Amino acid sequence: MPPSHLHAQLLKLGMSGDTFTANHLLIAYSRTGLLKNALGVFDEMPHRNLVSWTAMVSGSARGGASQLGLGLFVSMVRSGFLPNEFALASALRATASCHDGLRLGLSLHGVAVKVGVGGDPFAGSSLLLMYANHGRVADAEGAFAEVRRRDLACWNAMLEGYVSNGCGHEAMRAVVLMRRCDMFTYVSAVKACLITGESDFGRQLHGCVIHNMFEPDTSVMNVLVDMYFRAGLKDVAMAVFRRILRKDTISWNTVISGFAHDEDDREVLGCFADMSRSGCKPNEVTLSVMLRLCAAKENASLGLQIFGLAYCHGYSENVLVANAVINMLSRCGLLNSADGFFCNLRFRNIVTWNEMIAGYGLYSYSEDAMRLFRSMVCFGERPDEFTYSAVLSAFQEAHEPRNHEQVHASILKQGITSRQFVSTSLIKAKAVFGSVQSALKIMEDTGKMDLVSWGVVISAFLKHGLNNxxxxxFDLFRGDSMNRADEFILATVLNACANAALLRQCRRVHSLVIRTGHSNHFCVASALVDAYAKCGGIASAKSAFADVSSGSGDAILYNTMLTAYANHGLINEALSLYEDMARAQLVPTPATFVALVSACSNFGLVEQGKILFSLMLSEEHGIHPTRANYATLVDLLARKGFLHEAKDIIEVMPLHPWPSVWRSLMNGCRIHGNMELGVLAAEQILSMTPSSDGAYVSLSNVFADDGEWHLAEEARKMMAENQVRKVHAYSRIEV
Incomplete structure (x- = not known):
């Protein structure tokens, strides 16, 4: 019978004033979430006892009215009632959502000790969970030790406290000491394995689940599926999933998330379709995962379909789904749509703001990112470390120091400069402006940086051409004896050596690569070959390649060596290496054919280059040409005077032409004296990049070579009128 019907019967019978009956009505209203009705009954009670007060405190805490629950608890104590373990447990649960929850929890602990229920299993479990929720694991262990007769619920509470604070090994030790387990024990224990990465212990737990016949429990099986997915054992995870008797939405979400983590869109879509066929409806987690996968794969078509499905199921305003929608639209290039969707949202949290700011950051729209950042502050939302990282990522040009300094000042004011995520983003932004000293000052203020932060910082300086x-x-990084360079840092430093042709430093880094045992890592080996080749040491590049190529099946390493041969004009060696690739059954990539056609271009082997380009398109390889492939083909044809054929390639290729491909044609026109096509190419370049000094100079030279001196002068005048200045070239040598 619904509580309202019961209440009506009691009023009709004149029994509403009976305390025992009213208490039952209070409990009934509280358990069904009708807290307002329960309060009405409570206010009308002529006589209240401990049960009446406890029922209201418990109902308020359970219904999310924490402040009301704590207020009622205080009123109960002031009315002369000593709280029992149930009232204390409910009050402790209410402190979890309070601003000063820890202080209130400490006071309640004192009350528990004073009334003598500190050692009660029910109150003790609530005490230790209160401490665990505030990150005070040692105090939680103290509360656990005070419990006189620890039941299964108490052990499970301690397990949950360990897991929620990332204390995986402590949780595993607690499991070993337990004499009896239930489904909550196994769920927490498997989560502990996820924290520690102890998959062997997880398998033992799986054996215990089977032995103790907990396989019918869906929640236990769900967490086992999650564990196997995170361990990379997809087949085992799917085998466990298939054994789940009653698959719920969480079961399907676990599998979909597992495949989505590896961006396996085919498996994800298959699972999503199976989920719908099974009659299980997607929830906000399902839709969020699907939308973020669409963002990662930049699949706008599928993403919009998932968004439509979210709208049909009534989740379009759900904050978790809304955040994923903004992420998907931004990453798929629909930034205006993302902005429109963001503006029309009725509710936003900090993640919503961060996603939109990060969307602007993807396209380096620093002004829009700053506008949104200021709006966020005006709306009273407090920026977090991810907000600052998103804003700082938008600064990719060196002409916005004022905005950058404003963000830096805000970070200093909030006092989070020492957080590595924030400091790393700041240093990356400083690299954009070339502010090396400022970056070093931030590093000094941050204190000890971890390996990932060092890698990000060094890569940021490389990206902006600050090779020295x-x-x-890198020397500063190695100055700390505790730092050991990983393969990514070593590859980054070698790329800097390549860019600046620092042969001596390249050899120094090579010796470090050998000492640290990274010689056989494909990323480092490729960077090493590239660095030696660009420093002019083709023999050293060949030697470094030979040291690792025999045991490597990596096409990237071969492509790097092919490019080295092509740049050094060693056409025979390049073709021979391509044959070695075929014998090793390595699948060529677009970069393979870029290097080969480029080598043919350097030697003027037009027919050979065209054959190689056709081979790339053949059924044997079926490779879709990239920009670089078309650019090398146009360069090959233009250099040898096949200018009209080069122009036809530009016009028929499926990609929209870009300035450098027209520049290749223009250079060919100058070499072979075709003024008409040269002017056409120059016009195309200037329509795309009006400030291109090279286009004006090349156009002037084309006219001059054809004897049209007045037109050459006109080109120079036009350059001056448009305030385009020629960048002076320079060379450097290492001494």
Whole structure:
């Protein structure tokens, strides 16, 4: 019978004033979530006892009215009632959502000790969970030790406290000491394995689940599926999933998330379709995972379909789904749609703001990112470390120092400069402006940086062409004896050596690569070959390649060596290496054919280059040409005077032409004296990049070579009128 019907019967019978009957009505209203009705009954009670007060405190805490629950608890004590373990447990649960929850929890602990229920299993479990929720694991262990007769619920509470604080090994030790387990024990224990990465212990737990006949419990099986997915054992995870008797939405979400983590869109879509066929409806987690996968794969078509499904199921305003929608639209290039969706949202949290700011950051729209950042602060939302990282990522040009300094000042004011995520983003932004000293000052203020932060910082300086600064940072990194360079840092430093042709430093880094045992890592080996080749040491590049190529099945390493041969004009060696690739059954990539056609271009082997380009398109390889492939083919044809054929390639290729491909044609026109096509190419370049100094100079030279001196002068005048200045070239040598 619904509580309202019961209440009506009691009023009709004149029994509403009976305390025992009213208490039962209070409990009934509280358990069904009708807290307002329960309060009405409570206010009308002529006589209240401990049960009446406890029922209201418990109902308020359970219904999310924490402040009301704590207020009622205080009123109960002031009315002369000593709280029992149930009232204390409910009050402790209410402190979890309070601003000063820890202080209130400590006071309640004192009350528990005073009334003598500190050692009660029910109150003790609530005490230790209160401490665990505030990150005070040692105090939680103290509360656990005070419990006189620890029941299964108490052990499970301690397990949950360990897991929620990332204390996986402590949780595993607790499981070993337990004499009896239930489904909550196994769920927490498997989560502990996820924290520690102890998959062997997880398998033992799986054996215990089977032995103790907990396989019918869906929640236990769900967490086992999650564990196997995170361990990379997809087949085992799916085998466990298939054994789940009653698959719920969480079961399907676990599998979908497992495949989505590896961006396996085919498996994800298959599972999503199976979920719908099974009659299980997607929830906000399902839709969020699907939308974020669409964002990662930049699949706007599928993403919009999932968004439509979210709208049909009534989740379009759900904050978790809304955040994923903004992420999907931004990453799929629909930034205006993302902005429109964001503006029309009725509710936003900090993640919503961060997603939209990060969307602007993807496209380096720093002004829009700053506008949104200021709006966020005006709306009273407090920026977190991810907000600052998103804003700082938008600064990719060196002409916005004022905005950058404002963000830096806000970070200093909030006092989070020492957080590595924030400091790393700041240093990356400083690299954009070339502010090496400012970056070093931030590093000094941050204190000890971890390996990932060092890698990000060094990569940021490389990205902005600060090659010598990269070498200085690397020396600073190695100055701490505790730091050991990983393969990514070593590859980054070698790329800096390649960019600046620093042969001596390249050899120094090579010796470090050998000492640290990274010689056979494909990323480092490729960077090493590239660095030696660009420093002019083709023999050293060949030697470094030979040291690792025999045991490597990596096409990237071969592509790097092919490019080295092509740049050094060693056409025979390049073709021979391509044959070695075929014998090793390595699948060529677009970069393979870029290197080969480029080598043919350097030697003027037009027919050979065209054959190689056709081979790339053949059924044997079926490779879709990239920009670089078309650019090398146009360069090959233009250099040898096949200008009209090169122009036809530009016009028929499925990609929209870009300035450099027209520049290749223009250079060919100048070499072979075709003024008409040269002017056409120059016009195309200037329509795309009006400030291109090279286009004006090349156009002037085309006219001059054809004897049209007045037109050459006109081209120079046009350059001056448009305030385009020629960047002076320079060379450097290492001494």
């Amino acid at each position: 600064e990269v070498m200085s940072l």
